[in-house]
Amino acid sequence: MNVLTTIGETRTACRAAKRNGSLGLVPTMGALHEGHLSLVRAAQKRSGTVAVSLFVNPTQFGPTEDLAKYPRDFERDRDLLEKEGVAFLFAPAVEEMYPAGAGTFVTVEGLSDRLDGRSRPGHFRGVTTVVAKLFHIIEPECAFFGQKDAAQVAVIRRMVRDLDLPIEIVVCPIVREPDGLAMSSRNLYLNPEQRQAALVLSRSLRAVEERFRNGEKCAAALVETGKNVIAQGPSVRLDYYEIVDPETLLSSAEVRSPALVAVAAFVGTTRLIDNVVLT
Secondary structure, three states: OEEEOOHHHHHHHHHHHHOOOOEEEEEEOOOOOHHHHHHHHHHHHHOOEEEEEEOOOHHHOOOOOOOOOOOOOHHHHHHHHHHOOOOEEEOOOHHHHOOOOOOOOOOOOOHHHOOHHHHOOOHHHHHHHHHHHHHHHHOOOEEEEEHHHHHHHHHHHHHHHHOOOOOEEEEEOOOEOOOOOEOOHHHHHOOHHHHHHOHHHHHHHHHHHHHHHOOOOEHHHHHHHHHHHHOOOOOEEEEEEEEEOOOOOOOOOEOOOOEEEEEEEEEOOEEEEEEEEEO
């Protein structure tokens, strides 16, 4: 695996690889788990060459968020990706991605203020800026993202559409632990009691899905079902519980398929997200 740290060498290597076939990109912030590796495997099925970016992006963290303590283990991540047969790992320094005096950002107006964007002002501006930069540096035909970050997916898809970027966004299923908890790098923050309490997120989504399948179409009633399950969780504080259109992230009184049921909650001090799509 070729580990690259500068934009120039990454552009050169990726353009050379594209002369021999397609190139897929898996953007990550490291602290890799099986969810990330499932994206890598999906990319390998679709692309001749796979590049992974590993960059903890400071512009998507708020001033009181967990940038400083975000889990980092470069050697472990590198070894996992090498075992998966990844061709290129792009792992730049912050100064490489954001040179001194940088003041240009990519913003998807409106959409970036919904769900996580409402709870974390400026978060999606940081996401779209760094993803746009990665797309320009690596120039993949396809980029692979996880369904767990459904709001992020909606924002990135809109950015790609609005900027006419020649990239297909491929969304892969949520990967869960055996007990249902969605895999996340932030799960490492949870102590055993919090880890158990966090199960109310996926349990609430299953309850909403079951009620929807039994014929309930009222969004308020379905949201109430989910919130009631969340309320049973010790040390769990709800951030939002919404049912929205997967593309616009807007809600409506009556649920129409497909609909995204999205939840964010703090378990102790750790903020976790999860979702399910009603069809």
